Every structure is written in structure tokens, then in C-alpha cells.
Amino acid sequence: MMILLSAxxxxxxxxxxxxxxxxxxxxxxxxxxxxxxxxxxxxPVAIVEQLVDGVLFGxxxxxxxxxxxxxxxxxxxxxxxxFKLLALWIVxxxxxxxxxxxxxxxYAVCIGLGFAGLENIAYVFSSGEFWLQTAxxxxxxxxxxxYAFAVLMGYYYSKxxxxxxxxxxxxxxxxxxxxxxxxxxxxxxxxxxxxxxxGMTTVLLxxxxxxxxxxxxxxxxxxxxxxxxxx
Numbered sequence: 398m399m400i401l402l403s404a405x406x407x408x409x410x411x412x413x414x415x416x417x418x419x420x421x422x423x424x425x426x427x428x429x430x431x432x433x434x435x436x437x438x439x440x441p442v443a444i445v446e447q448l449v450d451g452v453l454f455g456x457x458x459x460x461x462x463x464x465x466x467x468x469x470x471x472x473x474x475x476x477x478x479x480f481k482l483l484a485l486w487i488v489x490x491x492x493x494x495x496x497x498x499x500x501x502x503x504y505a506v507c508i509g510l511g512f513a514g515l516e517n518i519a520y521v522f523s524s525g526e527f528w529l530q531t532a533x534x535x536x537x538x539x540x541x542x543x544y545a546f547a548v549l550m551g552y553y554y555s556k557x558x559x560x561x562x563x564x565x566x567x568x569x570x571x572x573x574x575x576x577x578x579x580x581x582x583x584x585x586x587x588x589x590x591x592x593x594x595x596g597m598t599t600v601l602l603x604x605x606x607x608x609x610x611x612x613x614x615x616x617x618x619x620x621x622x623x624x625x626x627x628x
Contacts, residue, residue, distance in 0.1 A: 403532035404521040407540040408514035415506045415544075418617065420624065423494055423503055431504045434484040435511020442512075445476045458589070465590055469582035470575070477512070478546065478574045484508045485554060497627075498620040501555030502548050509547030513540045538606060542581050545606075545613040546574040552616035559623075577609055 412432075416422065450472040459465045488504050489495045495504070517535055524531040550570060557566040584602040588595025 400521055400528050400532075401518065403529070403536075404518040405514050407536040408510040408517065411541065411544045412507065412510050415503055418621065419499055419503050420621070421497055423500065427488070427492060427494055427504075428507055431484075431488045431507035432511035434488055435481070435508035435513075436515050438480040438484050438508075439512055439515050442476050442480050445480075446472045449476065460590070462587070462590065462594075465586055466579070466583045469586060470579040473582045474575045474578035478550065478571060478578055481505070481508050481512065481547070481574075482550060482571050485550065489554070495558075498555045498559050498623040499617075501558065502551035502617060502620055505547040505551030505554060506544060509543045509550075510540070513543035516543075538585070538602070541610065542578070542606065545609050546578050548613035548617055549577060550574040552613075552620060555620060580605060581609070 416428070450468065453467060453471060454464070459468050485501075485505050485508055488508065489501070492504075494500065517532075517540055520535060520539075521528050521532045550573070553566055553569040553573060557563075557570060560566070581602070584598045584605060587598035
């Protein structure tokens, strides 16, 4: 039970935070639907990632920085964010409660944290006696990372839906979270190539996460302000 709680608590706290920020809360059934879709998509994502990884690297591992970046984007960022966007479209396409700018962020975060919660359970339980170290490190970086990717996706989804249906806003719905996710994973996985490189990229990863969360926070409050202006 302690291991399960340690795996789920970061996602639950971030989910509670985003729900509390919503001045016009979404129905519980819709929130649960989004979370469930986030959990569901992890299974096709895992299949796609294994297939892509097999095609790109066979049974081996990337041995260069370029290979590491390719794996980060093509076996993680692109499949995961693409399926999250599909889930977001499914949840919002006939949703009459999608009537505020902030709602896009709420539903995207529910999907992202549903995905992150199940993924975190898998990582923590597979860590054996090192489950606590894994739980702490992922609570500080990986789960908040999925949260930030979701805020970015939800922001542009709402911007496209409510503000301007331009090509730029449309492409940013998927491009911005994929770039954020791919850069994050490239830096996070660099330590497997070289311990010295890993030390440098860890510092860069922390810096990148701070900048990414600042951007996500700015986007979040921008949508809150737009909804206030509509009242």
C-alpha cells in the first residue's frame, strides 16, 4: 500500500491543484472519463513504442547523442503526446461543458496525469528495493513533466477552439508538448551514454524543467484571466 501511494500521490496532488484552479468545476463524470482515457492509452502507446524502438534500434541501445535524441522523440514524445491528443479530442468533441478557456487545460491535465499515474505505478513497482528512490525522483521530475506537457497541450487546444482557428495554433497543440517532452527525455536519458555527460545534462534538465513549468504557469493563468474577462 505504501508503494502504491507513493506512486499515485504526485499525480493526485497535481490533479487536485488543477481542479481547484477551475472557477467553474467540470462534472465529476467528465473528469473521471478524461482520467480513464489517460489510463487506457498507455496500452497502445506501449505497443507503438516497442515497435518503433525495435525498428530503430533492434534489441540494442543508442550509443550516440543523436541516437539518444531519436529515441527520446520517436519512441516516447511523439507516440505519447499523439495518443494524449487523440484522447483529448475524444473527451472534448461532444462535451457541452467545454465552454471556458481553462477547460482545455483541465481535461488535458486529467488525461496526462491518468497516463502518468499508471506509468508511475509500473516504474515504482518494478524498482524492487529501490522503489523509494524511484518514487521520489519521479515525483520531482517525471510526473510534474507530464503535468506541464498537458498544460501546454490544453492551452493551445483552447486557444485554437476559442480564440483563433489558425494553422499556427492548431500545429502548436501537438508540436509544443512534443518538443517539451522530447527535450526533457533527451536530457533525462543522456546519463546512460556517459556519466560525465549525465552530470552536465542533469543540471540542464533541472533548468529546463524550471523554465517549462514557468511557461506552463503563465499559460494557465492566461486562460484563467480570459475566463474572468468573459464573466
